[in-house]
Amino acid sequence: xxxxxxxxxxxxxxxLASFFKRNIIVFVLLxxxxxxxxxxxxxxxxxxxxxxxxxxxxxxxxxxxLTYVIILGGIDISVGAVGALSxxxxxxxxxxxxxxxxxxxxxxxxxxxxxxxxxxxxSFIGYIIAKLKVVPMIATLAALTIARGMCYIFSxxxxxxxxxxxxxxxxxxxxxxxxxxxxxxxxxxxxxxIVFVFMxxxxxxxxxxxxxxxxxxxxxxxxxLAGVNTTRITFTCHVLCSVMxxxxxxxxxxxxxxxxxxxxxGYEMFAIAATVLGGTSLQGGSGxxxxxxxxxxxxxxxxxxxxxxxxxxxxxxxxxxxxxxxxVVLDMAQKKKKA
Amino acid sequence: xxPTLQAINISKLFPxxxxxxxxxxxxxxxxxxxxxxxxxxxxxxxIKILSGVYTPSEGQIILNGEPIEFHSPHDAIEKxxxxxxxxxxxxxxxxxxENIFLGLEPTKGKMLDRAHMNKTSQDIxxxxxxxxxxxxxxxxxxxxxxxxxxxxxxxxxKAKVVFxxxxxxxxxxxxxxxxxxxxxxLRSSNVTVIYISHRMAEIFEMCDRATxxxxxxxxxxxxxxxxxxxxxxxxxxxxxxxxxxxxxVHVRGKEMLRVExxxxxxxxxxxxxxxxxxxxxxxxxxxxxxxxxxxxxxxGARKADSGKVFVEGREVKFKSPRDAINCRIGLVTExxxxxxLMLMTTIKRNMVLPSLTKHKKKxxxxxxxxxDSVAGEMVKKLRVKTPxxxxxxxxxxxxxxxxxxxxxxLVADSDILILDEPxxxxxxxxxxxxxxxxxxxxxxxxxxxxxxxxxxxxIGISDRVIVMREGLISGELSAxxxxxxxxxxxxxxxxxxxQES
Numbered sequence: 001x002x003x004x005x006x007x008x009x010x011x012x013x014x015x016l017a018s019f020f021k022r023n024i025i026v027f028v029l030l031x032x033x034x035x036x037x038x039x040x041x042x043x044x045x046x047x048x049x050x051x052x053x054x055x056x057x058x059x060x061x062x063x064x065x066l067t068y069v070i071i072l073g074g075i076d077i078s079v080g081a082v083g084a085l086s087x088x089x090x091x092x093x094x095x096x097x098x099x100x101x102x103x104x105x106x107x108x109x110x111x112x113x114x115x116x117x118x119x120x121x122x123s124f125i126g127y128i129i130a131k132l133k134v135v136p137m138i139a140t141l142a143a144l145t146i147a148r149g150m151c152y153i154f155s156x157x158x159x160x161x162x163x164x165x166x167x168x169x170x171x172x173x174x175x176x177x178x179x180x181x182x183x184x185x186x187x188x189x190x191x192x193x194i195v196f197v198f199m200x201x202x203x204x205x206x207x208x209x210x211x212x213x214x215x216x217x218x219x220x221x222x223x224x225l226a227g228v229n230t231t232r233i234t235f236t237c238h239v240l241c242s243v244m245x246x247x248x249x250x251x252x253x254x255x256x257x258x259x260x261x262x263x264x265x266g267y268e269m270f271a272i273a274a275t276v277l278g279g280t281s282l283q284g285g286s287g288x289x290x291x292x293x294x295x296x297x298x299x300x301x302x303x304x305x306x307x308x309x310x311x312x313x314x315x316x317x318x319x320x321x322x323x324x325x326x327x328v329v330l331d332m333a334q335k336k337k338k339a
Numbered sequence: 340x341x342p343t344l345q346a347i348n349i350s351k352l353f354p355x356x357x358x359x360x361x362x363x364x365x366x367x368x369x370x371x372x373x374x375x376x377x378x379x380x381x382x383x384x385x386i387k388i389l390s391g392v393y394t395p396s397e398g399q400i401i402l403n404g405e406p407i408e409f410h411s412p413h414d415a416i417e418k419x420x421x422x423x424x425x426x427x428x429x430x431x432x433x434x435x436x437e438n439i440f441l442g443l444e445p446t447k448g449k450m451l452d453r454a455h456m457n458k459t460s461q462d463i464x465x466x467x468x469x470x471x472x473x474x475x476x477x478x479x480x481x482x483x484x485x486x487x488x489x490x491x492x493x494x495x496x497k498a499k500v501v502f503x504x505x506x507x508x509x510x511x512x513x514x515x516x517x518x519x520x521x522x523x524x525l526r527s528s529n530v531t532v533i534y535i536s537h538r539m540a541e542i543f544e545m546c547d548r549a550t551x552x553x554x555x556x557x558x559x560x561x562x563x564x565x566x567x568x569x570x571x572x573x574x575x576x577x578x579x580x581x582x583x584x585x586x587x588v589h590v591r592g593k594e595m596l597r598v599e600x601x602x603x604x605x606x607x608x609x610x611x612x613x614x615x616x617x618x619x620x621x622x623x624x625x626x627x628x629x630x631x632x633x634x635x636x637x638x639g640a641r642k643a644d645s646g647k648v649f650v651e652g653r654e655v656k657f658k659s660p661r662d663a664i665n666c667r668i669g670l671v672t673e674x675x676x677x678x679x680l681m682l683m684t685t686i687k688r689n690m691v692l693p694s695l696t697k698h699k700k701k702x703x704x705x706x707x708x709x710x711d712s713v714a715g716e717m718v719k720k721l722r723v724k725t726p727x728x729x730x731x732x733x734x735x736x737x738x739x740x741x742x743x744x745x746x747x748x749l750v751a752d753s754d755i756l757i758l759d760e761p762x763x764x765x766x767x768x769x770x771x772x773x774x775x776x777x778x779x780x781x782x783x784x785x786x787x788x789x790x791x792x793x794x795x796x797x798i799g800i801s802d803r804v805i806v807m808r809e810g811l812i813s814g815e816l817s818a819x820x821x822x823x824x825x826x827x828x829x830x831x832x833x834x835x836x837x838q839e840s
Contacts, residue, residue: 206704206705207699207702207703207704207705208695208696208699208703208704208705209703210705211688211692211695211705212695214681214684214688215681215684215688215692218681218682218683218684219677219678219680219681219682221677221678222678222679222680222681222692223681223692224640224659224660225638225640225660225670225672225678226660226664226692226693226747227659227660227661227663227664227665227693227696228661228692229659229661285681285683285684286683
């Protein structure tokens with residue numbers, strides 16, 4: 001008894017330290033912003049900040065879905081390829097739409113296609129992992145290759161182009177056009193992403209389904225014995241992950257106004273990095289969608305800042321890789337301490 | 340005679356917690372020394388200090404008359420200290436010989452001298468008179484045989500001091516005997532064995548001296564011949580426990596659960612019994628008799644080959660634990676860490692998990708006000724010692740964790756509780772409290788089926804006892820008939836075959 005209370009007492013003392021540790025990524029983000037702001041005066045300009053939100057938009061879609069899967073203790077490295085596949089398919093479908101289709105119809109088809117491709121591909125991955133119990137890393141590595149192969153098969157190896165301006169509204173359009181800025185202030189892509197992030201965050205943090213996701217990731221035996229259908233939870237999370245990736249792919253394709261079979265190469269790494277930087281543990285059981293968004297911001301700021309400072313893009317890749325490694329090492333170290 | 344290992348005024352301070360305070364102990368060659376104490380008394384800290392895992396904050400360790408400092412566990416091993424942990428550290432995919440020589444592989448030139456390794460290992464195993472072949476894979480051995488391999492490892496390393504942490508917890512009576520023979524072997528070759536166990540009978544059978552720790556301090560070291568079990572328990576707890584089981588007279592009500600001819604592969608056959616409202620039904624038997632498997636099958640976590648289960652007279656077919664929970668059955672599993680708790684999660688979230696669906700709000704949202712109030716209520720009712728329901732459950736003691744698991748099923752409104760080894764690894768006080776909670780549940784018309792390997796517990800609290808042996812029910816005893824003797828007769832293999840022949 002004495003021992004327990006003393007034990008709890010130290011934890012109270014450590015509260016400040018643990019608050020700092022839990023929110024370290026926020027401080028890192030602030031420091032980065034301050035650093036880049038000092039290094040380059042155009043970093044803090046409104047136009048650059050708005051640019052930033054569009055730059056992190058697609059990664060945000062991927063990492064939000066990935067958060068679910070990583071909380072389960074799994075992984076999905078096929079998100080980039082699934083996004084590209086969805087981009088190619090959506091572009092091919094929309095190219096064949098009548099050219100006078102209203103904007104609303106175009107957007108509905110784009111989102112609809114994103115959902116369809118995501119659900120179909122996600123069900124495939126989910127079935128293999130949840131039902132056939134294939135290790136997620138291997139299952140999604142195979143899925144990555146399949147998806148990338150299908151991209152080239154469908155597109156015949158070349159970019160799907162010849163798309164209308166309506167096609168690019170979702171990814172490149174802006175609202176609130178003013179005289180000073182005729183292209184508009186508010187990127188539509190940012191609104192779309194915020195809506196999806198909000199829904200996914202609510203689903204994970206406020207619903208029984210979300211609790212079951214955490215429970216399955218914390219201890220799958222306990223969850224199963226508490227009546228949670230862990231197979232269904234695993235399946236559903238993979239579907240959600242692929243759907244978000246697929247929608248991200250549609251946004252990307254819309255932004256570029258084409259469907260490239262080689263698009264979003266290596267995006268899975270950025271998404272994993274953002275999720276882990278946001279404090280979602282690769283060992284499962286804990287994490288949050290909102291925090292993954294902060295992780296995305298960190299990566300976007302680093303990329304953007306390095307761009308402004310004219311750092312070679314090859315270097316940028318290496319830097320991001322190094323950051324991922326650090327985030328994972330920190331995660332492991334923290335877990336080890338607790339064990 | 341000079342002591343092999345001495346601890347002099349050892350203290351260990353963790354941030355905010357004094358785990359050990361001025362503990363002095365001597366261990367002599369050829370001695371089997373029991374180390375006793377409740378969980379949290381400082382036993383494991385002491386072992387870790389004496390085996391090089393922790394360095395002491397104060398005090399000195401003396402080995403063979405010379406002061407010594409261990410810089411790492413490896414360092415301690417090289418100086419002749421060995422620890423056999425409760426969870427064995429056997430590499431399943433290596434052979435027995437490879438395990439025995441792990442870290443000390445003999446070489447011939449640059450190459451592994453496999454012939455020498457196999458021969459020496461076999462010699463040791465033969466010397467131990469255990470029937471194990473050095474070249475088979477460790478995974479093909481039983482738990483008891485793996486333990487023998489651990490001992491062979493100790494012999495091979497010529498360890499002078501061996502710590503054994505709850506070595507018998509997963510062994511049958513027969514296997515325990517074999518283990519004791521090996522301990523006697525070690526004793527006669529002048530090795531010091533430090534023996535940690537909660538099982539009093541073993542202490543009295545095997546040990547020469549016993550040291551009791553409480554709250555990080557040494558309470559006493561006595562010759563085992565001069566003390567009684569009561570003395571030990573009293574010094575472990577620091578007071579007389581009185582009526583430990585708090586036995587109560589229950590009024591048996593209607594039949595809650597009936598099982599007919601349940602079979603599942605080689606695990607169990609023809610299991611038929613009934614459990615009633617207002618009773619605690621004890622299920623006794625040796626480890627491996629199939630008790631846990633029967634319970635998990637009733638709960639829907641395993642699939643039966645044949646047989647029927649009735650809940651309150653209606654036949655049920657559970658496809659998954661969800662169905663059992665809907666019929667108001669709860670299962671407290673035998674392994675808290677593996678199948679009982681989400682360790683890194685809060686008390687509250689552990690407690691409400693099975694009931695979330697039932698209490699959800701519109702669109703599947705979690706009913707937060709309900710979960711806050713029900714968790715707070717339960718913590719108060721079961722007297723869980725915690726500052727709040729938001730505390731991470733891994734930070735609680737075993738007894739309090741077990742209370743939270745019980746609360747989980749009370750929140751789920753269970754009428755039938757299946758408790759599998761409910762008091763394993765929790766200290767004496769917590770056990771007593773847990774029995775009170777069980778009695779309260781039954782007094783309100785609940786039905787408890789308790790699987791337990793601790794015979795005093797089965798006898799002390801059950802209204803009726805069913806004994807299992809090798810996948811079959813070998814008998815049923817009323818509270819009056821149940822005694823260590825009568826249960827052992829039904830549970831053990833040797834007496835059973837004697838009866839049959």
